[in-house]
Amino acid sequence: MTYVVTENCIRCKYMDCVEVCPVDCFYAGENFLVISPEECIDCGVCEPECPAEAIFPDSDDRAADWLEVNAELSKSWPNMSRKGDTPADADEWNGKTDKKDMLSKEPHKD
Incomplete structure (x- = not known):
């Protein structure tokens, strides 16, 4: 099992969840975050940290x-x-x- 970032993260991208992840399985785009299902250990600590409530198992x-x-x-x-x-x-x-069409596939830039 893994956790998944969903539509409400688009254009919000608060990133509080990134700070608590013990295995650094978050990846960032221009206006969205994702979790690598291959790296997620299903600990669930990210879910309650998301202010947008966009993370689900x-x-x-x-x-x-x-x-x-x-x-x-x-x-x-x-x-x-x-x-x-x-x-x-x-x-x-x-x-x-209805933000799915706003998802940019461009990577995060510092």
């Missing part, structure tokens, strides 16, 4: 459409082991629906 129906996205993008995006800057407008995007 893969057994949860809300994760179903996002497991493949996480697996694919974690192979090409840079690994994140420390919290970076949260987008200035993250709170405005938190909780908005």
